[in-house]
Amino acid sequence: MPDSDPPLVVVAAGGTGGHLFPAEALACALKARGVTVDLATDSRAFRYGGAFPARATHIVPSATLQSKRPADLARTAFTLGRGILQAFQLFGRITPRAVVGFGGYPTLPPLLAATLRGIPTVIHEANGIAGRANRLLAPRVSALATGFPGIFGHDPRLAAKATHTGNPVRPAVVEAAATPYPGADQPFRILVFGGSQGARIMAEIVPPALELLPVVVRSRLEVVQQAREEDLFPVEEAYSRASIAAEVKPFFRDLPARIAAANLVISRAGASTVAELAAIGRPSILVPLPHALDQDQMANAGMLEKAxxxxxxxxxxxxxxxxxxEIARLATEPDTLPRMAAAAKEIGVLDAAERLADLVLKISGISASTPAAAKAEGAAHKSA
Known part of the structure; x- marks a missing residue:
């Protein structure tokens, strides 16, 4: 790549919202500073609309370690090895100045390939407990960024290269954070979502719970709920039976705005969810995913509960x-939910993407640039 071209940073993130959303936030912050961004991911990323702000998206083979049976281990090792080789060859062609990973096994091949090429590397750990892939990568990368403080405090070598940046949130979240908490004269709005691994339990528990509420509470309710395609009809039917106004869909592209409009959120406790709840400042009932090996959601929810x-x-x-x-109690205690909203917002970090961008620029040796200056430089480069 010629020296006159803008510097390139590759972000590596698995194709789920929990990994792609903070990667998207960093990409926006880097682009505003005149840095070109490419995305290395797996095929699942295309389910999120292909709207990631990258110059190019590179699908890199990867696999998750799910079984210790010899045949499964061999297949996983082969796929990861193929991904490392492909990423190694890719980085030889596009010559990134840094590679940034956001956790999960899809980040292993790009990050390991980058370390083999001597490219500066950063991993961001979003959860209250470091995941397996990040634990494997942590000793090998140039710098560590964390969503919560003290994640790598148990190891002085890792703590020495760790920076608490907070969890990057998308521009839509920053925009939603300016919305005041709903007033008492408005309907009582409940937002329910669970992500790919949590929507079913929400469909099974929340509608019958709301049917049990006293009529005086039910009459004020407006519910927005994410549900799987196969659960849409029974969920809608339950709300209709209880005369509760409800909007039920498989996916909400404007979720940050929906969070901001809610009096109460009921959800799983993924790192991005917790970060967005805190940034926007909304009270929540969190149900951590119970079978996660690292119990990361339990730790994430604990951080927000403690606050x-x-x-x-x-x-x-x-x-x-x-x-x-719980909902009946919260709905009839007028001061509790606004107080919880304020407590959540107290620990929210709206500029986490900028903090992480600062770290990436530092370890990569890219000269910092203000967004306005970067825009002017970009216009000059195009006209040249």
């Missing part, structure tokens, strides 16, 4: 009766 911005309910206790009791 006073959320209630954490284990899935074993997430029953219609228990949930109805």
């Amino acid at each position: 006073g911005g959320a209630l954490r309910i284990k899935q074993t206790a997430f029953t219609p009766e228990n949930l109805a009791a």
Whole structure:
């Protein structure tokens, strides 16, 4: 790549919202500073609309370690090895100044290939407990960024190269964060979502819980709920039976705005979800995914609960009766939800993407540039 071209940074993220959303936020921050961004990911990324702000998207083979059976281990090792070789060849062609990973096994091949080529590397750990892929990469990369403080405090070598940046949130989240908490004179709005691994339990528990609420609470409700295609009809039917106004869809592209409009959010506790709830400042009932090997969602929910911005309910206790009791209490205590909203916002980090961009520029040796200057430079480069 000629020296006159803008510097290139590759972000590596698995194709789920939890990994792609913070990667998208960093990409926007880097582009505003005149840095070109490419995305290295897996095939799942195309489910998110192909709107990632990258010059190019590179699909790199990867595999998740799900079984210790010899045949499965061999297949996983072969796929990861193929991905490392492909990423190694790719980086030889496009010569990135840095490669930034956002966790999950799809980041292993690009990050390992970058370390083999001597390219500066950063991994961002979004959760309250480091995931397996990031634990493997942490000793090998140039710098570590964390969504919560103290994640690598157990190891002085890792702590020395760790920076607490917070979890990057998308521009839409920053925009939604300016929305005031809904007033008491408005309907009581509940937003329910669970991501790819949590929508079913929400469909099974939340509608019957809301049916159990006293009529005086139900009459004020407006519900927005994410549900799988196969759950749409039973969820809608349950709300219709209870005379509860509800909008039920498989996916909401404007989720940050929906969060901002809600009095209460009921959801899983993925790192991006917790970061967005805190940045926007909305109270929540969080149900951590119970079978995660690292129990990362339990730790994430604990951070928000400790701050006073959320209630954490284990899935074993997430029953219609228990949930109805909590919602009825919150709906009839006028000061509790606004107080929780303020507590959540107190720990939100709106400029995490800028902090992470600063770190990437530092370890890559790219000269910092203001967004305005970068825009002017870009216009000059195009006209040249």
